[in-house]
Amino acid sequence: xxxxxxxxxxxxxxxxxxxxxxxxxxxxxxxxxxxxxxxxxxxxxxxxxxxxxxxxxxxxxxxxxxxxxxxxxxxxxxxxxxxxxxxxxxxxxxxxxxxxxxxxxxxxxxxxxxxxxxxxxxxxxxxxxxxxxxxxxxxxxxxxxxxxxxxxxxxxxxxxxxxxxxxxxxxxxxxxxxxxxxxxxxxxxxxxxxxxxxxxxxxxxxxxxxxxxxxxxxxxxxxxxxxxxxxxxxxxxxxxxxxxxxxxxxxxxxxxxxxxxxxxxxxxxxxxxxxxxxxxxxxxxxxxxxxxxxxxxxxxxxxxxxxxxxxxxxxxxxxxxxxxxxxxxxxxxxxxxxxxxxxxxxxxxxxxxxxxxxxxxxxxxxx
Amino acid sequence: xxxxxxxxxxxxxxxxxxxxxxxxxxxxxxxxxxxxxxxxxxxxxxxxxxxxxxxxxxxxxxxxxxxxxxxxxxxxxxxxxxxxxxxxxxxxxxxxxxxxxxxxxxxxxxxxxxxxxxxxxxxxxxxxxxxxxxxxxxxxxxxxxxxxxxxxxxxxxxxxxxxxxxxxxxxxxxxxxxxxxxxxxxxxxxxxxxxxxxxxxxxxxxxxxxxxxxxxxxxxxxxxxxxxxxxxxxxxxxxxxxxxxxxxxxxxxxxxxxxxxxxxxxxxxxxxxxxxxxxxxxxxxxxxxxxxxxxxxxxxxxxxxxxxxxxxxxxxxxxxxxxxxxxxxxxxxxxxxxxxxxxxxxxxxxxxxxxxxxxxxxxxxxxxxxxxxxxxxxxxxxxxxxxxxxxxxxxxxxxxxxxxxxxxxxxxxxxxxxxxxxxxxxxxxxxxxxxxxxxxxxxxxxxxxxxxxxxxxxxxxxxxxxxxxxxxxxxxxxxxxxxxxxxxxxxxxxxxxxxxxxxxxxxxxxxxxxxxxxxxxxxxxxxxxxxxxxxxxxxxxxxxxxxxxxxxxxxxxxxxxxxxxxxxxxxxxxxxxxxxxxxxxxxxxxxxxxxxxxxxxxxxxxxxxxxxxxxxxxxxxxxxxxxxxx
Numbered sequence: 001x002x003x004x005x006x007x008x009x010x011x012x013x014x015x016x017x018x019x020x021x022x023x024x025x026x027x028x029x030x031x032x033x034x035x036x037x038x039x040x041x042x043x044x045x046x047x048x049x050x051x052x053x054x055x056x057x058x059x060x061x062x063x064x065x066x067x068x069x070x071x072x073x074x075x076x077x078x079x080x081x082x083x084x085x086x087x088x089x090x091x092x093x094x095x096x097x098x099x100x101x102x103x104x105x106x107x108x109x110x111x112x113x114x115x116x117x118x119x120x121x122x123x124x125x126x127x128x129x130x131x132x133x134x135x136x137x138x139x140x141x142x143x144x145x146x147x148x149x150x151x152x153x154x155x156x157x158x159x160x161x162x163x164x165x166x167x168x169x170x171x172x173x174x175x176x177x178x179x180x181x182x183x184x185x186x187x188x189x190x191x192x193x194x195x196x197x198x199x200x201x202x203x204x205x206x207x208x209x210x211x212x213x214x215x216x217x218x219x220x221x222x223x224x225x226x227x228x229x230x231x232x233x234x235x236x237x238x239x240x241x242x243x244x245x246x247x248x249x250x251x252x253x254x255x256x257x258x259x260x261x262x263x264x265x266x267x268x269x270x271x272x273x274x275x276x277x278x279x280x281x282x283x284x285x286x287x288x289x290x291x292x293x294x295x296x297x298x299x300x301x302x303x304x305x306x307x308x309x310x311x312x313x314x315x316x317x318x319x320x321x322x323x324x325x326x327x328x329x330x331x332x333x334x335x336x337x338x339x340x341x342x343x344x345x346x347x348x349x350x351x352x353x354x355x356x357x358x359x360x361x362x363x364x365x366x367x
Numbered sequence: 368x369x370x371x372x373x374x375x376x377x378x379x380x381x382x383x384x385x386x387x388x389x390x391x392x393x394x395x396x397x398x399x400x401x402x403x404x405x406x407x408x409x410x411x412x413x414x415x416x417x418x419x420x421x422x423x424x425x426x427x428x429x430x431x432x433x434x435x436x437x438x439x440x441x442x443x444x445x446x447x448x449x450x451x452x453x454x455x456x457x458x459x460x461x462x463x464x465x466x467x468x469x470x471x472x473x474x475x476x477x478x479x480x481x482x483x484x485x486x487x488x489x490x491x492x493x494x495x496x497x498x499x500x501x502x503x504x505x506x507x508x509x510x511x512x513x514x515x516x517x518x519x520x521x522x523x524x525x526x527x528x529x530x531x532x533x534x535x536x537x538x539x540x541x542x543x544x545x546x547x548x549x550x551x552x553x554x555x556x557x558x559x560x561x562x563x564x565x566x567x568x569x570x571x572x573x574x575x576x577x578x579x580x581x582x583x584x585x586x587x588x589x590x591x592x593x594x595x596x597x598x599x600x601x602x603x604x605x606x607x608x609x610x611x612x613x614x615x616x617x618x619x620x621x622x623x624x625x626x627x628x629x630x631x632x633x634x635x636x637x638x639x640x641x642x643x644x645x646x647x648x649x650x651x652x653x654x655x656x657x658x659x660x661x662x663x664x665x666x667x668x669x670x671x672x673x674x675x676x677x678x679x680x681x682x683x684x685x686x687x688x689x690x691x692x693x694x695x696x697x698x699x700x701x702x703x704x705x706x707x708x709x710x711x712x713x714x715x716x717x718x719x720x721x722x723x724x725x726x727x728x729x730x731x732x733x734x735x736x737x738x739x740x741x742x743x744x745x746x747x748x749x750x751x752x753x754x755x756x757x758x759x760x761x762x763x764x765x766x767x768x769x770x771x772x773x774x775x776x777x778x779x780x781x782x783x784x785x786x787x788x789x790x791x792x793x794x795x796x797x798x799x800x801x802x803x804x805x806x807x808x809x810x811x812x813x814x815x816x817x818x819x820x821x822x823x824x825x826x827x828x829x830x831x832x833x834x835x836x837x838x839x840x841x842x843x844x845x846x847x848x849x850x851x852x853x854x855x856x857x858x859x860x861x862x863x864x865x866x867x868x869x870x871x872x873x874x875x876x877x878x879x880x881x882x883x884x885x886x887x888x889x890x891x892x893x894x895x896x897x898x899x900x901x902x903x904x905x906x907x908x909x910x911x912x913x914x915x916x917x918x919x920x921x922x923x924x925x926x927x928x929x930x931x932x933x934x935x936x937x938x939x940x941x942x943x944x945x946x947x948x949x950x951x952x953x954x955x956x957x958x959x960x961x962x963x964x965x966x967x968x969x970x971x972x973x974x975x976x977x978x979x980x981x982x983x984x985x986x987x988x989x990x991x992x993x994x995x996x997x
Contacts, residue, residue, distance in 0.1 A: 094556075094557075094558040131380050132379060132380060133379070133380055133384055177388055177392060179388070221588075221590045221603070221604035221605075221606060222429060222587075222588040222590070222606055225590075225604075226427075226429055226590060229427055229590070230427065232410060232418065233418050233421050233422050233427065234422065235407070235410050235411060235418070236410040236411055236414050236415050236417070236418025236419070236421075236422075237415070237418045237419040237421070237422035238411055238415075239411055239412070239415035239416075239419060240411065240412060240415070249422055249423070249425060250422055250425070269407070269410075269411065270422075273411065274407060274408065274411040274412055274415075277407060277411070278404060278407060278408075281400060281403055281404060281407070284400075285396070285397075285400045288396055289393065289396070292389050292392060292393055292396070295385075295389060296385060296386060296389050301380070304385060308389075308392070315396060315399070319399050319400075319403065322403050323402075323403065323406075326403070326406045326407065326410060328402070328403075328406055
C-alpha cells in the first residue's frame with residue numbers, strides 16, 4: 001500500500017467516532033473521580049489518558065500488519081492466551097475475592113480481556129474456511145465449542161462470571177451469524193432447554209441463591225439490589241438536561257458503587273441528562289453500524305467474520321453495561337467500552353477498533 | 368461430478384447472502400438500542416421528577432444489622448463468653464445542620480469535652496457525609512438518657528445499639544477462649560475474610576480465632592428511606608442477620624479455675640486431659656490477662672505493660688512455649704531402649720554419680736550415685752547415668768525416631784492457633800541448622816532431655832496420656848460440640864487417633880511401673896505427689912535454662928531467679944469412675960518435685976473428688992521474682 005492509498009483508505013470516520021467516545025469518557029471520568037473533593041483521584045484521569053495513548057500506539061503498529069496475519073498466528077495467540085489464563089489462576093492477585101489480575105512488572109492486566117479477542121480470531125479462522133449457505137452442522141460446531149469452552153471455564157474459575165458469559169454470548173453471536181443448520185439449531189436449543197433444569201437440580205443451595213440474585217438483584221437488597229436502586233436514582237435525577245458536571249449528588253456523595261468503572265454511565269446520565277446520555281448511546285449505535293458495514297464491505301470471509309465478531313463484542317458490552325445500570329439486566333462486572341476506567345478495557349477496545357480499521361483499509365488489497 | 372460442483376457453487380456464501388445476514392443483525396442491534404433509549408427516556412423524563420426528589424436527600428440508605436457472635440460455654444454448659452448490648456454515639460454530618468452548633472449542644476448535654484468530639488469528626492473525614500461518624504463507643508446509661516431526652520435538639524445525632532463481646536470469666540481461661548479485635552488491613556487483603564469490612568470485629572487469638580467460622584454470624588441490614596433530618600421514614604426492605612454458632616468447650620471451668628489458682632503465683636502452665644478421649648479438661652497459663660481489655664479498648668500504657676511483661680502474659684505457655692523436656696523425656700528413652708532391645712527389664716547399670724564419656728565427665732543429678740539400677744528403678748529415681756548409657760547405645764537418630772513417633776517435635780493439631788512445634792534433634796538436623804557434625808557427647812544430653820530438645824507442655828501431656836491409656840496418641844480436643852443458635856448440633860467431637868506409641872504392651876507395663884514408683888516408691892523423686900486413695904503415677908523433670916535466653920537483658924533485674932531451672936511434672940491417675948493426665952511446668956521453679964508435683968497432685972485430687980478443696984495453698988510455691996519490677 002502506498003502512502004497515498006493509506007491516507008485515502010484510512011477510515012477517518014471510525015477514528016472520529018472513537019475519539020468522541022473517548023472524550024465523553026474522559027470528561028465523565030474526571031467528574032466521577034473528582035466530585036467528592038475529599039477523595040479526589042485526578043491521577044486516574046491521567047492514567048486513563050495514558051492508556052488511550054498506549055492503545056493508539058498499538059493501533060498504529062497494527063497497521064503495519066495485514067489483518068490476515070492474525071489468521072496465520074491464531075493458534076499461537078490462542079495458546080499464549082490459555083497459558084496466561086492458567087497463570088492468573090496460579091499466580092494472580094487476589095482482589096475482592098477473585099483472581100483476575102496478573103502482574104507483569106509494574107503493570108498488571110486482566111488476561112480475560114485478551115481472551116475475548118482471541119476467541120473471536122480463532123472462531124473467525126475456523127468458520128471462514130467452511131462457511132456455506134447451508135449452515136454448520138452439530139458435528140462441525142464441536143470444534144468452535146471447544147475453542148470457547150476452554151477459556152470460558154478458566155475464567156469461570158477466577159471467578160469472573162461477567163466476562164465468561166460475555167465470551168459465550170460473543171461466540172454464540174458469531175455462530176448464529178455464520179448460520180447453524182436448521183436441524184442442528186433445533187436440537188441445540190432442545191439440549192439447552194433440557195440441560196438447564198438438570199444442572200439446576202445438581203447445584204447446591206447457595207449456588208442457586210447466587211444465580212437467583214444474579215438474575216433478580218432485588219433479592220439482595222443490601223448488595224446488588226441497593227446498587228441498582230441508587231443507580232436508577234442517579235440516572236433518573238439527571239432528567240432532561242442533567243445536573244451539570246460534578247454536580248451530581250449521587251456521584252459526589254459516593255452513593256454509586258464503582259462509579260468510575262462499571263457504573264460510570266449512571267454518573268454520565270445524572271450529570272449530562274437525557275440529552276447527553278442519549279447522544280452517547282447514539283454514537284455507540286453509529287460505531288456498531290459502522291462495524292457491520294465494514295464487515296459487509298470486506299471481500300474475504302475471514303475479514304467479514306472477524307469484523308462481525310469484534311462488532312458483536314462492542315455491542316454486547318454496551319448493551320449489557322447500560323442495561324445493567326438501568327436495571328434491565330443482571331448485575332455483572334462488564335465495563336462500558338471507551339468510557340469505563342481501566343487499562344485492560346481501554347486497550348482491548350482500542351484493539352477492536354484497530355482490527356476494524358485494518359479490515360476497512362485493506363479490503364481492496366488483492367492477494 | 369459436474370452436478371456436485373454445481374451444488375457446491377449454489378451453497379457458496381455470496382455477497383447477497385452476507386447482506387441478508389448482516390441486515391438481520393442490524394435489526395437486532397436497532398431493537399436493542401431502542402429498548403435502551405426507551406428505558407432511558409422512562410427513567411429520566413417520565414420518572415425524572417420522582418427520582419430527582421429521592422436524590423435530593425440521598426433518601427435511600429442502608430443500615431447495618433449486626434449478627435450476634437456465637438457464645439462459648441464450658442463442657443457443663445457454664446457460660447464463658449457472652450455478648451452484652453452497648454450503645455455507640457454517632458453523628459451523620461449531612462443531617463446535622465450546623466455541625467459545630469450540634470456538637471456544642473451535645474457536649475453540654477452529655478458532658479463530653481467539645482474538643483474530643485471535634486477531634487473524632489476530623490479523624491472521620493473519609494466517611495461519606497451520609498454515613499455515621501462514631502463519636503463515643505459504649506456510652507453509659509446516663510449519657511444515653513441525656514441524648515434521648517434532647518433528641519429533637521440534636522439533628523443528625525444517632526445512637527446505635529451494638530453487641531459487645533464480654534469475657535465473663537475475665538482472666539480465667541483467657542488463653543483458651545482468646546479474644547476478638549478490629550480486623551486489620553492485612554487480614555482483609557489476605558482474602559480469608561471475604562465478607563468483612565473495615566471496623567468489623569474478628570477473632571484474633573485462641574478459640575475466638577480458631578473457630579471464627581463457627582462463631583461468626585451473618586450480617587443483616589435494612590434499606591430505609593430517610594427524611595431531610597436523617598430520620599427513618601419507612602423501611603423498604605430488611606434482611607435479618609443470622610446469629611453465629613454456639614461452642615461448647617471440653618474445658619471444665621471449675622477444674623480450670625482450680626488449675627489457675629494453683630499456678631497463679633508463678634509463671635508456667637498446667638494442662639489436663641482425659642487420656643481416653645483426648646479432651647482437654649483444663650489449660651492454664653500464668654500470668655494471664657483480661658481479654659475484655661481488647662474489646663473495651665486499652666490505653667497505650669496498658670498495652671505496653673502487657674507486651675513488655677517479661678513473664679509473657681499474652682502467650683499460652685501450654686502450647687506456645689517450648690522447654691527442654693528434661694527428665695520427663697526419660698519416658699521416651701526408656702521406651703526406645705526397651706523396644707530396640709539395647710536393654711531389657713533386668714539390665715542394670717552401676718551409677719557412681721557420674722559417667723565418663725571420652726575425656727568428659729557427665730554427672731548424675733545425685734552426686735553420691737544411685738548404685739546399681741534397672742530401668743524401673745532408674746525411672747523412679749531419675750538416674751541420669753542409666754539413661755546416658757541407654758542413649759549412647761541407641762544413638763541420637765534412633766532415639767529421635769522414637770521421640771517423633773511419640774508425637775514430640777511436631778504439632779499436636781489442637782484446635783488453637785499459634786501452636787509451637789518444639790524440636791527433636793537429629794544428626795542431619797544439626798548439620799543443616801548449625802553446620803557442625805553431631806558430637807557423641809550430645810547424645811548423652813539428649814537422652815536425658817537436655818541439649819537441643821524442646822517440647823511444649825501439651826506435647827508432653829499427649830505423651831503422658833498415651834502411656835496412661837495403653838498407647839493411643841490422640842489429638843488434643845478443645846471443641847466439644849458446636850450448636851446453631853436454635854440448638855441444632857452441627858459438630859460433635861470424637862476421639863481422633865493420630866498414632867500408636869512405638870511401644871508394645873510389655874514395654875508400656877515396665878514404663879508404667881517405673882512411673883508408679885516415682886510417686887509411690889520408697890525412693891521415688893516425687894513422693895510429694897502421693898495422695899491417699901488415688902493412684903498417681905508421674906515423672907519429674909528439671910530443665911536447665913542457663914544457656915537459654917542468656918542475652919535477654921529483660922531478665923537482668925532478677926539475675927538469680929532467671930538462672931534457676933524450670934520444673935516439670937507429668938502425671939496420670941485413674942480411679943473407678945474417672946481418669947486424668949496432667950502436665951505442669953513452672954518456669955524457674957527449680958525442682959520438678961518441689962514445685963510442679965504438688966500442683967499436679969492437687970489438681971488430680973480436685974478432679975477425682977469432684978470438688979475444689981482449698982487445703983493446698985500456693986504458698987509452697989511462692990516465687991520471689993514474679994513481680995514485673997515496676
